[in-house]
Structure formats: structure tokens, C-alpha cells
Amino acid sequence: MHLQTVLHRRVRGEGEQQFVYLANSAAILALDAPTMGVVEAFAQESGRDSRQWLAEQAEPERAEETLHDLIDLGVVRPVGEPDAPRAKLPPMPFPLATLVLNVTNKCNLSCTYCYEYGDDKIGAGQGQNGKARMDDKTARDSIDFLMRSSGARPQVSITFFGGETLLNFDAIRTATEYAEQQAAQHGKRVHYSLTTNATLLSDEIVDFLTQHRFGITVSIDGGRQDQDRHRTYKSGKGSFDVIEPRIRHLVAQNRQRNGRAIGARVTVTAGATPVVETYRYLTEELGFDEVGFAPVTASLERDYALGDGGYERLLEEFAVLADDYVAAALNDRPHGFSNLGDLIRELHQGVHKAHPCGAGLGLLGVSTEGELGLCHRFVESKSHSVGSVHDGIDEAVRTDFLEKAHVDNKTDCTQCFAKPLCAGGCYHEAHVRYGEATRANVHYCEWIRGFVDLGLRSYARIQATNPKFLLRFEQS
Ligand code: SF4
Numbered sequence: 001m002h003l004q005t006v007l008h009r010r011v012r013g014e015g016e017q018q019f020v021y022l023a024n025s026a027a028i029l030a031l032d033a034p035t036m037g038v039v040e041a042f043a044q045e046s047g048r049d050s051r052q053w054l055a056e057q058a059e060p061e062r063a064e065e066t067l068h069d070l071i072d073l074g075v076v077r078p079v080g081e082p083d084a085p086r087a088k089l090p091p092m093p094f095p096l097a098t099l100v101l102n103v104t105n106k107c108n109l110s111c112t113y114c115y116e117y118g119d120d121k122i123g124a125g126q127g128q129n130g131k132a133r134m135d136d137k138t139a140r141d142s143i144d145f146l147m148r149s150s151g152a153r154p155q156v157s158i159t160f161f162g163g164e165t166l167l168n169f170d171a172i173r174t175a176t177e178y179a180e181q182q183a184a185q186h187g188k189r190v191h192y193s194l195t196t197n198a199t200l201l202s203d204e205i206v207d208f209l210t211q212h213r214f215g216i217t218v219s220i221d222g223g224r225q226d227q228d229r230h231r232t233y234k235s236g237k238g239s240f241d242v243i244e245p246r247i248r249h250l251v252a253q254n255r256q257r258n259g260r261a262i263g264a265r266v267t268v269t270a271g272a273t274p275v276v277e278t279y280r281y282l283t284e285e286l287g288f289d290e291v292g293f294a295p296v297t298a299s300l301e302r303d304y305a306l307g308d309g310g311y312e313r314l315l316e317e318f319a320v321l322a323d324d325y326v327a328a329a330l331n332d333r334p335h336g337f338s339n340l341g342d343l344i345r346e347l348h349q350g351v352h353k354a355h356p357c358g359a360g361l362g363l364l365g366v367s368t369e370g371e372l373g374l375c376h377r378f379v380e381s382k383s384h385s386v387g388s389v390h391d392g393i394d395e396a397v398r399t400d401f402l403e404k405a406h407v408d409n410k411t412d413c414t415q416c417f418a419k420p421l422c423a424g425g426c427y428h429e430a431h432v433r434y435g436e437a438t439r440a441n442v443h444y445c446e447w448i449r450g451f452v453d454l455g456l457r458s459y460a461r462i463q464a465t466n467p468k469f470l471l472r473f474e475q476s
Pocket residue numbers: 412413414416417418419422423424425440441442444445446448449
């Protein structure tokens with residue numbers, strides 16, 4: 001019989017231990033060296049005749065046993081045997097888990113990469129017709145909508161976004177206080193979060209956010225030099241001196257109240273300080289609990305775009321920080337490199353995505369006027385409207401989009417080992433690049449595969465030497 005391995009990735013842990021990641025089930029299996037040798041033997045594009053292969057083995061009985069084990073584990077199968085079909089969608093209407101309220105579409109900074117790369121803003125132009133600020137009524141209507149649309153979920157999340165979110169603190173306070181009341185009536189718990197540039201974090205706002213246990217993400221690019229290079233006011237003045245004392249106050253107050261982790265979100269541009277140094281500065285000097293890095297989204301003509309070799313360099317820097325993460329894990333210490341922490345959690349939980357993210361499924365965005373979009377980035381896009389908080393979700397439009405966006409419809413992704421985690425990538429980025437939100441983001445495949453590979457290697461090293469560290473990722 002002609003046999004072949006399923007789509008997989010082989011990874012080495014520490015020492016002799018080796019692992020295989022299966023793309024059709026998202027399982028990670030630890031294999032000894034002889035078993036990995038059998039996997040390698042059948043990892044040929046056209047498969048291999050198993051009888052002929054067995055005849056060539058020094059210990060055919062043992063080899064046959066190993067081969068049968070691999071067949072039972074779903075690593076090897078007859079050539080041409082298809083994957084088991086997957087459900088197109090969960091039962092619809094799917095209950096909402098998260099609502100992202102765009103409380104304003106204005107910002108008090110004019111960061112170079114945000115304003116110059118205007119195409120990135122899907123609502124640009126259309127947004128000018130929308131209100132700059134969400135009013136209190138729309139904020140309350142959004143909460144009512146979330147309570148109605150979240151079915152029997154015991155916990156829901158409300159995320160506030162902008163523009164600069166804190167330019168409309170009134171709507172945040174109104175929505176939060178109203179959500180507390182409504183959650184009590186509906187028997188639900190609510191988790192709040194927001195993203196901010198930190199320029200407006202007054203003592204009063206910090207007090208409110210920490211009191212309500214907000215998950216807070218600060219957009220910051222590093223120390224003074226990195227921050228002031230692109231994150232400037234309209235006058236061109238850098239924002240570092242304004243945000244630094246505010247962040248220190250936020251971190252101190254949050255610690256005192258035993259709040260949720262405070263994260264930094266760094267946009268990586270060409271010429272920026274290496275991520276390891278930035279990570280150390282943000283955690284050790286400013287006190288952030290977690291740091292996530294995102295390569296800048298920019299036209300290649302921009303001098304801050306990650307042009308030739310930029311992504312490779314970033315992956316190398318990620319690998320250095322991943323070594324730090326693994327070293328901490330081996331000593332049972334948590335580490336705040338959130339890109340890697342999130343990936344290791346997904347690998348450990350066997351996350352197997354049919355859709356790249358929750359947009360349109362468990363998550364929707366709300367515009368300042370109450371229009372519903374697939375997520376916060378689509379809220380002012382008329383072409384991706386899925387209803388309004390006043391009239392509810394247009395379920396036909398939502399279902400149609402999700403069916404088209406299923407990873408099985410993305411032929412570019414068919415042979416990719418990273419698809420259980422990537423599933424084609426961000427809809428918004430695909431819309432900006434290709435004019436079609438349901439297309440695969442093939443422009444960043446190498447970056448994604450390189451990062452998933454790094455995640456698999458890090459996972460394998462931890463699994464091989466201190467597996468109990470991974471217990472923290474087990475779902476209760
Ligand atoms: S977009 Fe690229 S990296 Fe992502 S699943 Fe598809 S082929 Fe793989």
C-alpha cells in the first residue's frame with residue numbers, strides 16, 4: 001500500500017526529543033528518534049510503498065509496529081485519503097462574547113505610520129460622515145445589545161477603542177457603569193479592556209480603570225528615542241515626556257489594586273531598537289507586565305517600512321527573546337513576551353482555527369453611531385456592515401461572510417502547516433491589500449510560518465524539560 005504522512009511540521013526539543021505538529025488536528029506528538037525516522041521516510045510528496053519499505057528494514061517486525069502506531073495516531077495514511085470534513089460553521093446565530101466600542105474616531109496624536117498609511121483605515125473618508133464621539137445613548141444601547149446577543153454566556157467582554165479611546169472617557173464611564181447594572185440583572189460577569197496612547201491617563205481616569213479591573217494595553221514604541229520618532233503630536237513634538245509619568249502612575253496604582261496585567265503594544269519600524277532591549281526597558285524600567293510586538297503596516301516606499309530583510313531580522317530578534325522566555329519557563333517563572341506566550345497557549349490547547357479571529361463570530365465592532373462591523377477596524381465600512389445595535393445583527397450577511405471566510409475555502413492555505421493557527425490571517429489586512437476580506441494574506445506567509453516554527457521549537461524545549469510550566473495554559 002502507498003502511504004504518506006499528513007501535512008505536518010517536525011521540530012526538535014532539547015537533546016534527543018523530537019516532536020511533530022499535525023496540521024489537520026493541531027496535535028503535537030513527542031516521538032523518539034527511530035519513530036521520527038519512520039515519519040521522515042514517509043514524508044515524500046508521492047508517498048511510499050509500505051511493503052517495499054518494510055522489506056528494506058533491518059528489523060521489519062519492529063518497523064511494522066512503529067508504522068502501525070503512526071497510522072493509528074493519524075500521522076501516516078494512504079496516499080490521497082482526504083482529511084475528515086469539518087463543520088462549516090458553529091450553530092448560528094452564534095452568541096456574542098465580545099463587543100468592541102469605537103468610542104471616538106479622533107486622535108490627539110498623529111503618529112507617522114498611522115496617518116501616512118491612510119489606506120490602512122478602512123473607514124477613511126466614510127468615517128468623516130460619522131460622529132466623532134459616541135454619545136451616552138449609543139453607549140448604553142450597545143450594552144443592551146450585548147446582553148441580548150450573548151445568549152447564555154456567563155461572561156462577556158467589552159473593549160473600548162478609538163482613535164484615542166480616552167478622548168471620550170464620558171462614554172467609557174457611562175458604558176461601564178451601565179454594564180455593571182445590566183450584568184447584575186442578567187446574571188453575567190463583564191470583563192473590560194481598552195487600548196490607549198497613555199497621553200490622557202489622568203489620576204481620575206487611572207483610578208476608574210484600576211477600580212473596574214480594566215485590561216489595559218498601551219501603544220508605545222519603547223524608550224524616548226523610539227517613541228518620539230513616530231509617535232508625535234500634530235506639532236511634531238514627541239509624546240514620551242507626557243506618557244512616561246502617566247504610565248508609571250498607572251502601573252503603581254494597578255499593582256496596589258492587584259489589577260489585571262498591563263500590556264505594551266509596540267509597532268516595529270525599520271531602524272528601531274532591537275526587541276530584546278525594548279522588551280527589557282518596557283518591563284524592567286516602566287513596569288509593564290507584558291509586551292507584544294507588531295511589524296508596522298506600511299507601503300514599502302516608506303523609510304520606516306520593514307523592507308528587504310526586515311522581517312528576517314525581526315524573527316532573529318524574536319528568537320533571542322524566545323530564548324529568554326524558555327529560560328524563564330524552565331525556572332517556572334512567567335515571561336511577558338506576549339506574542340510567544342499567546343502562541344504557546346494556543347499550541348498547548350490544540351487551537352485549530354476555521355477562522356483567523358473572532359471577528360463576525362463571537363466579536364463585533366460598534367461605530368460611534370451604533371453601526372455594527374465585523375470588528376473595530378471595519379466599523380465605518382458600509383460594505384462590511386452587519387447591522388446596528390438598534391436593529392440587531394443582519395444574520396444572513398454575517399453567515400454568508402463567515403462561510404466564505406472559512407479556511408477550507410482559501411486554496412492558498414491548503415498545504416500550509418501553520419493554518420490551524422493562522423487560517424489565512426486578518427480580514428482587515430486582506431481587505432486593504434487585496435480588496436477582499438476573505439482572501440488569504442499571502443504577503444506575510446513567510447513571517448507567519450517563521451514565527452509558528454519559533455513557537456513550536458520553544459514549546460518543544462519547554463515540553464521536553466519542564467512540562468509542568470505548560471499546565472498554566474490548561475483550560476478550566
Ligand atoms: S495565509 Fe499563509 S501562513 Fe497563513 S495559513 Fe494561509 S498559507 Fe499559511
